[in-house]
Amino acid sequence: MIAELAKRAREASRVVARCGAAKRRAAIEEMATQVERHRDTILTANRLDLEAGRELPNAMQDRLRLDEKRVAAIATALREVAALPDPIGETVRSWKRPNGLTVSKQRIPLGVILMIYESRPNVTADAAGLCIKAGNAVILRGGSEAFHSSSAIADALRAALEKTGLPADAVQLVPTTDRAAMEELLTRDEDIDLVIPRGGEGLIRFVAERSRIPVIKHYKGVCHVFVDEAADVRMALDICYNGKVSRPGVCNAVETILVHRGIATTFLPQLSSRLGAAGVELRGDEAARAVVPSMKAATEQDWYEEYLDLICAVRVVDDLDAAIGHIERYGSNHTEAIVTRDENTARRFRDEVGSSTVCVNASTRFADGGELGLGAEIGISTTKIHAYGPMGVEELTTTKFVVMGDGQTRQ
């Protein structure tokens, strides 16, 4: 059954790849319409999931819950994806060879994408819209808590494909949430080109260890702000505050603030009072606590921590090299920011920090497909192969070589 599902996805992917930009766009617009039309069915299905999930933690129930406004937001997001520029067929680059051949790299779809996710039912529609936009077919494997909701949304999406004259199997929800079916999918490397798991670290490791198909991983975000000696103190306070307080539970929130020794006595008391007023617990190293004795003491474990909460580690460092060294040792390749007015320092931080997003005098919270101008986001990759950082439509494509000649043969 799983093998057949993957095969149908492969076949559907060929139609989506070739149907043309106008048809893909029309299909995604129709998905938005059908989600609106299926609203009551989707909400009824969602109530089943919510009843079954009464024992789940509140935060999880909230992620699971749909209402009229959230269904409308799903449709709006689909329309935004439909309106993005079509990436397929674009000539990325082209050059001439001495023998007269014209060589170019042309953008093409990846083929079939397997999306594995947990409790947010809206991912069903978001992922399908982005994958179709990039000319792919998608296999959706949602979490068991949201199974009824995701099924109802997938029905709406498939109805839209059929109405537009595209194969419904370009969007398939795996009809079971047992792990054996997922494990079998992860061996279908003939028919699936890429796996994107979104969820907790346990899920991602499970997928990465079992998959024969390439996996794009997003483990966690241990993001840093480095407040340089030459920082504008007010700007540094704003960027730290925004990074920690605006939404502490997300992956681009700040977890550790590194403070240059030369500015520590000026900066730390103000940081402590600004973040303290917002209810943030600071955990400092010895040097930080020498300046602000009321801070809790940080342990080695704190430097590795993705708190996802109103807690922030603080460390005093001797210089830029020490800051970069700390990020290399404890960071997660997600997002780091520097605050400095010194152009040399800014340039070195920008060039030497290897994380997927590096911000100079800007908040780490900008590490997001929408904020960076990608139009939408299917995930954030913290591994370097294929895509690194926020992934939009383009990251769901690849390029092929096109060689145009008039009879050339190789000597």
Next chain:
Amino acid sequence: MIAELAKRAREASRVVARCGAAKRRAAIEEMATQVERHRDTILTANRLDLEAGRELPNAMQDRLRLDEKRVAAIATALREVAALPDPIGETVRSWKRPNGLTVSKQRIPLGVILMIYESRPNVTADAAGLCIKAGNAVILRGGSEAFHSSSAIADALRAALEKTGLPADAVQLVPTTDRAAMEELLTRDEDIDLVIPRGGEGLIRFVAERSRIPVIKHYKGVCHVFVDEAADVRMALDICYNGKVSRPGVCNAVETILVHRGIATTFLPQLSSRLGAAGVELRGDEAARAVVPSMKAATEQDWYEEYLDLICAVRVVDDLDAAIGHIERYGSNHTEAIVTRDENTARRFRDEVGSSTVCVNASTRFADGGELGLGAEIGISTTKIHAYGPMGVEELTTTKFVVMGDGQTRQ
């Protein structure tokens, strides 16, 4: 031991990433010099391998054999890689956001690359040169048949790194060829970013099934030429001849020729006499044998075959769609060519064939990093993630997002 080796590679990779273009170039030039200086040691080591390999097939002994000319060729190839443009730090694209942020994608090294290969000792130097050029460290795991030769070459390369002031551990040869050590390496996803296996399908599947690190695969090349109804017959004959005869044992050689029904009676007799004179055995379907009865009969298995020999399958197809359908079903995503004077047909073939290289009126033999102008080649990827088709220096890099602001925070 394996864990330490991978950790040392990770540390060395940070130095290579930051040392600057001039130093990387100097190191690779010095590698060429040191290979020349170590020539006698390398040739002595090679004689040990050849003696131990007296029972190997002739083709394998030939791949293994070094002489003064081949050592000189290794040095020349290194100098060519040294002279390529440095890819690191390049701003690939950049744009402004409404809030004043400048967002750009900046090219950075991948980090640590594990290269797994078989009997060609020159791959030791080629892979090291390309990886260092792209700012990476490399772990080389060569085949047991070439172990002494590869060790001697690696010694020369490491001496060059030290002489240039770079860590020798940026190039490490795994000091054992047992599979357990390779399997352990394939689990070190913390310290290794990419695995590139080069060799037989068995080796590649072994690696792909066991690796937790992303793998770029090159399975095989079942390349096609489609001779359209509107082909220039003489051009089609040249392209088929070049594709099959110029070097039958390589992955971009033609294995199957698809002939449009409307040109079959004209084309097939000439093809048979041209390829027959070069000693090629043709295996045709029924329609082809109706025109040239002396052809051997092809079986279903022939359409899947990578002969790597003077054998070629021939099939008559009804039209372009049938040709594309055949390629989708039996092809290997390597390289396909069309010969036609019809622009519409050429455009459809170019856009609809999803293989990694698509040639219009040019030989499949151009699917090669050097021929396409990439400067050098570390392999040819037939899977779509990260790189697709011939891989040069740029495919050993990735990009990060750089966000330049003047204090922006997220609303």
